[in-house]
Amino acid sequence: MENKSIARTLRLFSQLMELHEENPFKVKSLATAAFKVDKLPFSIAKKSPEEIEKIDGLGKSTAAKVIELLQTGAIQEMADLIKETPAGVVEIMGIKGVGPKKVLVIWKDLGIESIGELYYACNENRLIEAKGFGLKTQEEIRKAIEFKVASNGRYLYAQVEEVAELLIKEATGLAGGIQVSFVGDFRRRCEIIDGLDFLIGCQDASGIISDLKEIPYLNVLAESPEKLETEHETGIKALFNFCSPDTFSYNLAFLTGAEGHNKELQNRLEIGDKSFETEEQLYAQAGLPFIEPELREGLFEFDLAAAGRMPELVEWKDLKGSLHNHSTWSDGVHTLEEMALFCRDELKLEYLGISDHSKSAFYAKGLTEERVIAQHEEIDKLNLEIENFRIFKGIESDILFDGSLDYSDEILARFDFVVASIHSVFKMSEEKATSRLVKAIENPFTTILGHPTGRMLLTRNGYPIDYKKVIDACAANGVIIEINSNPLRLDLDWRWHQYALEKGVELSINPDAHSKKGFYDTRYGILAARKGGVTAADCLNALNSTEITAYFKQKKGI
CATH class of the missing domain: 3.20.20.140 (Metal-dependent hydrolases)
Incomplete structure (x- = not known):
């Protein structure tokens, strides 16, 4: 076991002890030991129990815990504390800037037991008035959670929207009036986005590719005559696809639809025909009414089309009022008026x-x-x-x-x-x-x-x-x-x-x-x-x- 792994274990042990309000002296001793172990110039795992007990900064009690960890792979006292702590609370302790004292308030006072609940609480301003918190701390926690989630490479639609609009504007400006569109999950308005996909219709993509590569906040991952794979400075992947102008509508349709939708659509089209002026024309050729991008999941849209029940989808202008809202009477930030x-x-x-x-x-x-x-x-x-x-x-x-x-x-x-x-x-x-x-x-x-x-x-x-x-x-x-x-x-x-x-x-x-x-x-x-x-x-x-x-x-x- 490496020193860093041992140090991380001791650090978590000290945090759990502080969370459960155990002896402050023991908490401090474990935290100090974690720091010392992390900085040792030698491998502690290669030392004998007698040598470990003599390491400066450990002490006899903490040394015994380290020996137990090395011999059994766990510390029983720490395992007991973990059993008493919801898994989500342990995960919250891993968020940057959230120490045991704040976690205790989050868990015991606010009744929050997962990162998801904590993030939602930040968005509902529930942390502002909690002991030891405030607007600034709440915002720091919210951003730390967003960073943690984003590190997994998946995003909420709302999280990528700003970057998406920035990139489509950049691409449209570089293309100089040539056809540019979102495709893929973002165009279908999926709730979770793994990356942004664009389609650019042009005779020669080399010039546009060169210009895109010059954008300072884009890191190029891979390049070919038909595609440019990039990563935005936020970590969001952005893929630019290129095609000839006469096949733009065809590619727009098939790069937008999910696999099930595309398979059914392809079965209805004449093989080899890729020249369509619009997507509407393509769907008409397939014997279908135009299917809005949001519906192209291959689940129920073809059944609706076959029954002649293709819906006129709801828009913002259709809504006349707003229900389910909160004011300062509970946890809102604005008054009723x-x-x-x-x-x-x-x-x-x-x-x-x-x-x-x-x-x-x-x-x-x-x-x-x-x-x-x-x-x-x-x-x-x-x-x-x-x-x-x-x-x-x-x-x-x-x-x-x-x-x-x-x-x-x-x-x-x-x-x-x-x-x-x-x-x-x-x-x-x-x-x-x-x-x-x-x-x-x-x-x-x-x-x-x-x-x-x-x-x-x-x-x-x-x-x-x-x-x-x-x-x-x-x-x-x-x-x-x-x-x-x-x-x-x-x-x-x-x-x-x-x-x-x-x-x-x-x-x-x-x-x-x-x-x-x-x-x-x-x-x-x-x-x-x-x-x-x-x-x-x-x-x-x-x-x-x-x-x-x-x-x-x-x-x-x-």
Whole structure:
């Protein structure tokens, strides 16, 4: 075993001891020993137990731990501490700038047990008021997590968007009016991106390749007459493909589609024919209506085309209001009035559905029954003062472990709508998670099922559920399913949108905004909905203010 491995083990041991608030003297001794071992000019593994005990800076007790590690491959006392610590908490300790004292607050005070939960908490501003934290520390932790995730070579769509737009602008400028487009996963608006792909149509690619190689923030990985593989300074891979102008539309289609889509499309085209003026012409030649890039996954788009049901996909302009949002009443950063005015004046929406956290979400300043009543009084006042706009009284009510909501029927009846969501106890079997959700769906006050699987893309898998049973329950009880627009969530997964629509379940594209800026996340929910083949008619918040008022009243039996 190398000195560095021994030092890392001792360092983690000291951190675990500090996390579990053990003897500070022992913690310091282990941390010092870790530093000393890392700097030794000789291999400690080659020394005898007697020699190890004499090494300066170890001490008899720590030397015994090192000997135990070398002889058995583990330190039993450390193994016992690891058993008492959630695996995600141990992983959090590996984030740069997050020491044991901060981890203890994150774990015990905030109830966070994974990097995914911590990243989401940063995005919801939950760390700002925690002991030993602040806005600067929260931002540093968020960036450290992003770096850790990015080092795996995979990115959220939202994380690569800025680089993508920069590179397409560069390529378009260099091409001088020649055809340039995104292709691949990014053009299909996939939620997770492994790299950026571009297509440039030109007679001679050599000049453009030379210019691209001169861009200072691009590192060239490989080059051929048809392709230039590069890496952006952020680590994002960017592949530039080149083709002749007359085959641009053909290559645009086949470099965009997923394998299943391309195989079916190729079967419908005449062999060898690659000259098409537009993609629309290519699809027409294949006997198909134009299929939007988002749908080209080879899953259900050809069935829709064959049935003559190719959808007119939802757009931002179709949405008339925003539901599932948080204000300073819980863990948001802007007041109710600020959120409402932003929706009316900047986003040109007709209504805002406020749904602050319920009382079980103590970490997010969840609303007690008394505060619910006080908030409703403020909403009534604002609805009288703000012209041409409506604030609806909602709540994001926690689904408890037994599937019940965390307010009495008397309180739930006060709301215009209720978003029911799980925020705690994620470790469940599929049977338990499904039954928990179904019971909440069957609650007559539940209007919308919020982020149904609780997933955090790239950082935390959702709890396992039987999607069909959950969606069928929503169909049977008239419950809307949320498409949570936070780019970390995008939950309900787009792959289940068609099943929901077939069962007659409506969807709601919700930003889960915790600030005015958060409303712009709606765009990512729209992109996910488009991948699922969702139209405006399928969306609850495409209803105008009058229509959704009537819907809420009907749901409540008024």
